[in-house]
Amino acid sequence: MGLLAHAPNELRGRHCHDTAYVAIILEGGYQEAGDEGRFDVGPGDALIHHAFESHLDRVEARGARVLILDLPPALARTPHVRGRVRDPEALVRVASRDAVDAAALLAQDFAITPVAANDWPDLLAHDLRTFAPFALRDWAETHGVRAETLSRGFRTAYGCTPKAYRADIRARAALAAVRTSPEPLAAIAHRLHFTDQAHMTRAVARISGVTPGRWREHQLDTIRR
Secondary structure, three states, X not given: OEEEEEOOOOEEEEEEEOOOEEEEEEEEEEEEEEOOEEEEEOOOEEEEEOOOEEEEEEEEEEEEEEEEEEOOHHHOOOOOOEEEOOOHHHHHHHHHHOHHHHHHHHHHHOEEOOOOOOXXXXXXXXXXXXXOOOOHHHHHHHOOOOHHHHHHHHHHHHOOOHHHHHHHHXXXXXXXXXXXXXXXXXXXXXXXXXXXXXXXXXXXXXXXXXOHHHHHHHHHHHHHO
8 A cells, every 4th residue: 555656658457456445546647447347537536446356557648646545444335436535635644644544534535426438348348247148249239349349349448358357257246245245155156147156166266366165264264253
Protein backbone atom coordinates (compact mmCIF):
# COMPACT_ATOMS: atom_id res chain seq x y z
CA MET A 1 0.00 0.00 0.00
CA GLY A 2 1.19 3.54 -0.69
CA LEU A 3 1.98 5.82 -3.61
CA LEU A 4 2.50 4.39 -7.08
CA ALA A 5 3.76 6.20 -10.20
CA HIS A 6 2.91 4.99 -13.71
CA ALA A 7 5.20 6.04 -16.55
CA PRO A 8 3.75 7.89 -19.55
CA ASN A 9 2.15 5.48 -22.06
CA GLU A 10 2.91 2.52 -19.79
CA LEU A 11 1.05 -0.68 -20.64
CA ARG A 12 0.63 -3.17 -17.83
CA GLY A 13 -0.65 -6.39 -19.35
CA ARG A 14 -3.42 -8.39 -17.72
CA HIS A 15 -2.31 -9.44 -14.24
CA CYS A 16 -3.84 -10.66 -10.99
CA HIS A 17 -3.63 -9.30 -7.42
CA ASP A 18 -4.18 -11.67 -4.50
CA THR A 19 -5.22 -8.94 -2.06
CA ALA A 20 -8.11 -6.46 -2.11
CA TYR A 21 -7.35 -2.75 -2.43
CA VAL A 22 -8.57 0.60 -3.74
CA ALA A 23 -6.66 2.72 -6.27
CA ILE A 24 -7.24 6.49 -5.96
CA ILE A 25 -5.98 8.50 -8.93
CA LEU A 26 -4.14 11.65 -7.85
CA GLU A 27 -2.68 12.91 -11.15
CA GLY A 28 -2.84 11.86 -14.78
CA GLY A 29 -5.01 8.96 -15.81
CA TYR A 30 -5.31 5.56 -17.44
CA GLN A 31 -7.77 3.06 -18.81
CA GLU A 32 -8.30 -0.12 -16.83
CA ALA A 33 -9.97 -3.19 -18.32
CA GLY A 34 -10.61 -6.11 -16.01
CA ASP A 35 -12.95 -8.57 -14.39
CA GLU A 36 -15.35 -5.79 -13.35
CA GLY A 37 -15.40 -3.85 -16.64
CA ARG A 38 -13.49 -1.14 -18.48
CA PHE A 39 -12.97 2.35 -17.03
CA ASP A 40 -11.26 5.57 -18.07
CA VAL A 41 -10.12 7.23 -14.84
CA GLY A 42 -8.52 10.51 -13.83
CA PRO A 43 -7.86 12.63 -10.73
CA GLY A 44 -10.38 11.99 -7.97
CA ASP A 45 -11.56 8.65 -9.34
CA ALA A 46 -11.29 5.54 -7.15
CA LEU A 47 -11.41 1.91 -8.30
CA ILE A 48 -12.19 -1.00 -5.99
CA HIS A 49 -10.24 -4.21 -6.65
CA HIS A 50 -11.29 -7.45 -4.96
CA ALA A 51 -8.92 -10.28 -4.16
CA PHE A 52 -7.70 -12.35 -7.15
CA GLU A 53 -9.19 -9.93 -9.66
CA SER A 54 -7.36 -9.55 -12.98
CA HIS A 55 -7.02 -6.43 -15.14
CA LEU A 56 -4.76 -4.51 -17.50
CA ASP A 57 -3.85 -0.80 -17.44
CA ARG A 58 -3.16 1.57 -20.35
CA VAL A 59 -1.60 4.74 -18.99
CA GLU A 60 -2.09 8.10 -20.68
CA ALA A 61 0.74 10.13 -22.21
CA ARG A 62 0.88 12.30 -19.08
CA GLY A 63 1.47 9.27 -16.84
CA ALA A 64 -0.35 8.75 -13.55
CA ARG A 65 0.19 9.03 -9.80
CA VAL A 66 -1.96 6.71 -7.69
CA LEU A 67 -2.59 6.11 -3.99
CA ILE A 68 -3.14 2.46 -3.07
CA LEU A 69 -5.11 1.72 0.12
CA ASP A 70 -6.45 -1.47 1.69
CA LEU A 71 -10.09 -2.09 0.81
CA PRO A 72 -12.16 -0.83 3.77
CA PRO A 73 -14.62 -3.41 5.17
CA ALA A 74 -17.45 -0.92 4.60
CA LEU A 75 -16.79 -1.07 0.84
CA ALA A 76 -15.95 -4.76 0.57
CA ARG A 77 -19.48 -5.87 -0.31
CA THR A 78 -20.59 -3.00 -2.50
CA PRO A 79 -21.59 -4.12 -6.02
CA HIS A 80 -20.09 -0.89 -7.38
CA VAL A 81 -16.38 -0.74 -8.18
CA ARG A 82 -15.94 2.84 -9.40
CA GLY A 83 -16.40 5.99 -7.35
CA ARG A 84 -14.99 9.42 -6.62
CA VAL A 85 -13.44 11.11 -3.60
CA ARG A 86 -13.65 14.85 -2.94
CA ASP A 87 -10.12 15.42 -1.66
CA PRO A 88 -7.59 12.78 -2.81
CA GLU A 89 -4.62 14.69 -1.36
CA ALA A 90 -6.27 14.60 2.08
CA LEU A 91 -6.18 10.81 1.82
CA VAL A 92 -2.47 11.01 0.99
CA ARG A 93 -1.80 13.12 4.09
CA VAL A 94 -3.77 10.80 6.37
CA ALA A 95 -2.21 7.69 4.81
CA SER A 96 1.28 9.05 5.53
CA ARG A 97 0.38 8.92 9.22
CA ASP A 98 -1.97 5.93 9.48
CA ALA A 99 -3.17 3.64 6.69
CA VAL A 100 -6.12 2.40 8.76
CA ASP A 101 -7.38 5.95 9.29
CA ALA A 102 -6.95 6.64 5.58
CA ALA A 103 -9.04 3.59 4.68
CA ALA A 104 -11.76 4.72 7.10
CA LEU A 105 -11.75 8.21 5.56
CA LEU A 106 -11.99 6.67 2.09
CA ALA A 107 -15.06 4.67 3.11
CA GLN A 108 -16.75 7.87 4.31
CA ASP A 109 -15.83 9.88 1.21
CA PHE A 110 -16.45 7.27 -1.50
CA ALA A 111 -19.28 8.33 -3.83
CA ILE A 112 -20.52 5.84 -6.44
CA THR A 113 -19.98 6.77 -10.09
CA PRO A 114 -22.40 5.27 -12.65
CA VAL A 115 -20.68 3.14 -15.28
CA ALA A 116 -21.91 2.72 -18.86
CA ALA A 117 -20.70 0.33 -21.55
CA ASN A 118 -18.48 1.96 -24.19
CA ASP A 119 -18.87 -0.51 -27.08
CA TRP A 120 -19.50 -4.14 -27.91
CA PRO A 121 -16.48 -5.54 -25.98
CA ASP A 122 -17.90 -3.92 -22.82
CA LEU A 123 -21.35 -5.32 -23.59
CA LEU A 124 -19.86 -8.78 -24.04
CA ALA A 125 -17.85 -8.47 -20.83
CA HIS A 126 -21.04 -7.48 -18.99
CA ASP A 127 -22.92 -10.50 -20.35
CA LEU A 128 -20.05 -12.83 -19.47
CA ARG A 129 -20.20 -11.52 -15.89
CA THR A 130 -23.84 -12.66 -15.57
CA PHE A 131 -22.66 -16.31 -15.73
CA ALA A 132 -25.60 -17.12 -18.02
CA PRO A 133 -24.44 -19.81 -20.47
CA PHE A 134 -24.45 -18.74 -24.10
CA ALA A 135 -22.48 -19.51 -27.25
CA LEU A 136 -20.10 -16.76 -28.31
CA ARG A 137 -21.01 -17.27 -31.96
CA ASP A 138 -24.70 -16.71 -31.14
CA TRP A 139 -23.83 -13.55 -29.18
CA ALA A 140 -21.80 -12.23 -32.11
CA GLU A 141 -24.65 -12.81 -34.54
CA THR A 142 -27.20 -11.14 -32.25
CA HIS A 143 -25.02 -8.04 -31.78
CA GLY A 144 -23.86 -7.69 -35.38
CA VAL A 145 -20.24 -8.60 -34.70
CA ARG A 146 -18.37 -10.81 -37.13
CA ALA A 147 -17.62 -14.10 -35.40
CA GLU A 148 -14.06 -14.16 -36.71
CA THR A 149 -13.32 -10.75 -35.16
CA LEU A 150 -15.01 -11.36 -31.79
CA SER A 151 -12.04 -12.91 -30.00
CA ARG A 152 -9.50 -10.52 -31.54
CA GLY A 153 -11.52 -7.40 -30.74
CA PHE A 154 -12.22 -8.51 -27.18
CA ARG A 155 -8.55 -9.36 -26.59
CA THR A 156 -7.57 -5.90 -27.81
CA ALA A 157 -9.88 -4.30 -25.24
CA TYR A 158 -9.46 -6.66 -22.27
CA GLY A 159 -6.14 -8.43 -22.80
CA CYS A 160 -7.61 -11.94 -23.01
CA THR A 161 -10.11 -13.95 -25.03
CA PRO A 162 -13.81 -14.03 -24.06
CA LYS A 163 -13.38 -17.68 -23.07
CA ALA A 164 -10.48 -16.87 -20.73
CA TYR A 165 -12.38 -13.87 -19.31
CA ARG A 166 -15.41 -16.03 -18.51
CA ALA A 167 -13.19 -18.66 -16.90
CA ASP A 168 -11.45 -16.09 -14.67
CA ILE A 169 -14.59 -14.37 -13.41
CA ARG A 170 -16.35 -17.68 -12.83
CA ALA A 171 -13.38 -18.97 -10.83
CA ARG A 172 -13.30 -15.77 -8.77
CA ALA A 173 -17.05 -16.00 -8.10
CA ALA A 174 -16.60 -19.58 -6.93
CA LEU A 175 -13.75 -18.58 -4.65
CA ALA A 176 -15.81 -15.77 -3.13
CA ALA A 177 -18.69 -18.15 -2.45
CA VAL A 178 -16.39 -20.72 -0.89
CA ARG A 179 -14.77 -18.13 1.38
CA THR A 180 -17.89 -16.26 2.49
CA SER A 181 -20.81 -18.72 2.57
CA PRO A 182 -21.71 -22.18 3.89
CA GLU A 183 -23.09 -23.24 0.48
CA PRO A 184 -21.96 -26.80 -0.38
CA LEU A 185 -19.13 -26.95 -2.88
CA ALA A 186 -21.12 -29.10 -5.30
CA ALA A 187 -23.98 -26.57 -5.21
CA ILE A 188 -21.59 -23.70 -5.96
CA ALA A 189 -20.18 -25.62 -8.92
CA HIS A 190 -23.67 -26.29 -10.28
CA ARG A 191 -24.89 -22.71 -9.80
CA LEU A 192 -21.90 -21.26 -11.63
CA HIS A 193 -22.19 -23.74 -14.51
CA PHE A 194 -18.98 -25.67 -13.94
CA THR A 195 -18.91 -29.11 -15.52
CA ASP A 196 -18.61 -30.64 -12.06
CA GLN A 197 -17.01 -29.96 -8.66
CA ALA A 198 -13.62 -31.17 -9.87
CA HIS A 199 -13.74 -28.59 -12.67
CA MET A 200 -14.42 -25.87 -10.09
CA THR A 201 -11.61 -27.15 -7.87
CA ARG A 202 -9.09 -26.81 -10.70
CA ALA A 203 -10.36 -23.33 -11.61
CA VAL A 204 -10.14 -21.98 -8.06
CA ALA A 205 -6.70 -23.50 -7.51
CA ARG A 206 -5.50 -21.94 -10.77
CA ILE A 207 -6.22 -18.35 -9.70
CA SER A 208 -5.53 -18.65 -5.97
CA GLY A 209 -3.09 -21.52 -5.57
CA VAL A 210 -5.41 -23.17 -3.03
CA THR A 211 -8.27 -25.64 -3.56
CA PRO A 212 -11.87 -24.86 -2.48
CA GLY A 213 -11.64 -27.56 0.17
CA ARG A 214 -8.63 -25.93 1.78
CA TRP A 215 -10.27 -22.48 1.60
CA ARG A 216 -13.36 -23.92 3.31
CA GLU A 217 -11.20 -25.51 6.03
CA HIS A 218 -9.56 -22.13 6.62
CA GLN A 219 -13.00 -20.51 6.82
CA LEU A 220 -14.13 -23.01 9.47
CA ASP A 221 -10.91 -22.61 11.45
CA THR A 222 -11.46 -18.83 11.50
CA ILE A 223 -15.03 -19.26 12.79
CA ARG A 224 -13.87 -21.60 15.58
CA ARG A 225 -11.27 -19.14 16.86
